[in-house]
Amino acid sequence: MIFLKSFSGNRYFLFGCILAVFLPGCAVAPVTTPGGQEDPFPLKIQSVSPDKFPPQAAGASTVRFKAEATGGVGEREYIFWSSDGKAETAEQKGLSPMWDWSPRDPGVYRLRVVVRDAIGNTADSGWSPEYRIELATGLNSLIAVMPVENLTGMPIPVSEVRKSIIGALKRKNFNLLPEDVLEGFLERHRIRYTGGINRELAKTFREETGTNAVLFVSLELFDEAVFPKTALGGRLVSTHSNASILWMDSVGMAGNDAPGFLLLGLVDDPRVLWERARDRLVKSLTRYLSGGMPEDARKIEKKFLPKSFIGHPPKPPVGKEAYSVAVLPFRNESTRRYAGEILALHFIRELSKAGKLKVVEPGEVRQALLKSRTIMEGGLSLPQADILHDVLDVDLVLDGVVTEYQDANSGWTKPKVDFFTRVFDRQTRQIVWSSYSYNLGDDGVFFFNLGTVNTAHGLASGMVRSVIERMDTVMDGGKEQIGGAVPPVSK
């Protein structure tokens, strides 16, 4: 009993000894600086990140930059620098790792953070990639809603569609250009093409009506059959001299997209489906104008990867950081009307969203094609590509062929999309990207229609996003050459 008691008392002592021996062994030896102070870790900037993606609106948005630094001795001092390409300005100096930036002038900016610790060690983040600030567009900006472009290939009451969109925008308190002013402008300038805008016209729009941005809506699909389907897209273009694309998004929906438990999620009424699609698009635009992050949680799916592709990094543009690209309407070899225009819009949207390339407004591209009288019989030739490069001042020209763009027209058929893409480089005068993509709506579906894509819009969106993702890998210059072929999908 005595023995047990003394063992119990010794046990605590023994554990104490073991802890005392092991814990100092785990300690990291401090580094002593020449000044005699201890510097446990070198000072490092881990990240500098904005809370809003570019482009943002001048005089309307406030972007919060947050710097994360580690190591160093004592308190850290943060100095935020900005550069507009002409001058470098120290914007904020202090102990706060956050800086609220409210740029007043449109332009292309770069930002940099320098951190200094208590004993004078410094860390520099280096200049960030370009951050574009566009001419003011916010919820209060004056926006003109252009007549809806009908890409359905069928007669659709587009004026009703437009009224429905305008109604939804007004409910969100958008500041829209009055109808009579818009009609007067369209008549005065004899504007018949309402699917895009060129630089001169954008400038005139701004000068004559005070419009800050023009909204283009294109209706891709409106099918009232059971189950109904609809697809529409929107694009907001600045009336600033360069007519840049500020926002672009699209929505494609089918009534049987989400059947849910006991098929309670099925939508039979085309009006209900239309309202859902319209509201989603308006929500996306409102989010952009409020300065929010783009909402796009869809991932790159392996089944949508191009079946065959090759890419070489193009030569870096002289005097510019980002490549600029013009997307031409695809040559349409499918039975679907306007498939070429629709696929080009898919590419413009995904390229704009990716934000790595500067995409030229399609109205500007159309103007250049008309001015140069370019007829691409059999595809784009090198002299034609040269002309477009010069007229539009772009580094890359993307064109392609669409051979299938088919929506399901009954319960038994599945949507089908099939296209080829090519990118011409200005400097090398060669094709730097070539790919072939095709998919069916039920690719990769094995059980209970899980993962079925019910619209060609949904299919094309996934496929185009995959192409852009692969293309970005090449443009980033990470690899000398990227290419390969994916085996055909086996059923």
Added chain:
Amino acid sequence: MRWKRNNHFRLALLFFLVSAGCATGSSKVVFRDPNMDFGSLQAVAVMPFTNLSRENAAAERVRDVFMTMLQATGGVYVIPPGEVARGISRMSLERPASPTAEEVSKFAKNVNVDAVFTGTVTEFGEVRSGTATANVVSMSLQLLEAQTGKVVWSASSTKGGVTTTDRLFGGGGEPMNATTQKAVDDLLEKLFGK
């Protein structure tokens, strides 16, 4: 007992013969000029293909797939189809799908390529066997050298068709694009001799 064993053997033999008859493997008919240095080819042009199938757009589709997949091998640079069209237009070629040796030489010089591909799509579409249907693609290609206009490589491939599984279980075979991709892949294997 002996009769039973023989019967099994006969059944197995019959099954083997019938199964072999259903096979749709591609033929290995390839011509390759032994004197040609294929490694010297840097840029090639693909002429519009001749279409002998019932599908109107078959030749264009197969050509586009072939051009993209050939470029994707990284072995040669394929000039854009617009450049080919410009070359044809400038030379006023009457039959670009089957040019003469002189025309090939001139054309290659014009568009600055080392060789020219010509091709024929003989079958493209659905075939039926009893109640079963499937897609089939059949095509042949020739590679003409730029200096002399001579054929230095030629091959053909057929992919798809109604298989035993299709006959037994139905299903309609693979999609047209997948069948085309397989046929082109087969030809590229024959070209690069993998």
